[in-house]
Amino acid sequence: MSSSAVSAPVTMLVTRHIAPERYSDFLSWMRQGEILAAGFPGFLGSGVLQPPEGGDQYQIVLRFTDEASLLRWEKSLPRRMWLERGANLVRASHEHRVKGTDGWFAPKAASAPPRWKQAVSIWLAYFPVLLVFSILVSEHLSALPVFWRVLITSVILTPIMVFICIPVISRVLQRWLRAG
Incomplete structure (x- = not known):
């Protein structure tokens, strides 16, 4: 059995704080990133949670078949170039990853339950x-x-x-x- 057959899908949550005056540029840049990720091996899907009115914090959810696929995406030249193009649109960014169903359980715990x-x-x-x-x-x-x-x-x-x-x-x- 291959290692990808037994590994759990990985979800990466990216929080991006956007400069309000660059909102439409950010949305265009983000769509480009979603299209780029969609063509990447191991990509399962993505979603975007927009901030409430007046907010600046976007939540972007990316799912990959396994940790190795996500890592390849993170280290890929196309992604690095895309991030570089959007660097002036984002004031702050934070990434958090969750394997399988681990994120369904208390996030403050040191480790997930068995x-x-x-x-x-x-x-x-x-x-x-x-x-x-x-x-x-x-x-x-x-x-x-x-x-x-x-x-x-x-x-x-x-x-x-x-x-x-x-x-x-x-x-x-x-x-x-x-x-x-």
């Missing part, structure tokens, strides 16, 4: 949500082909899990997750 504890925690959050969803909604979706039922279910449950259930279960089980 994978088996993460799996149990996710299951404890997922099972009741899936059960309730199945009881309340499955009957209404039964006429649809399997593809559409699964698509609708995942589109509804994924944000519920990521933004509500996983953070709640992480707080509830925090002691157990951190225990040796």
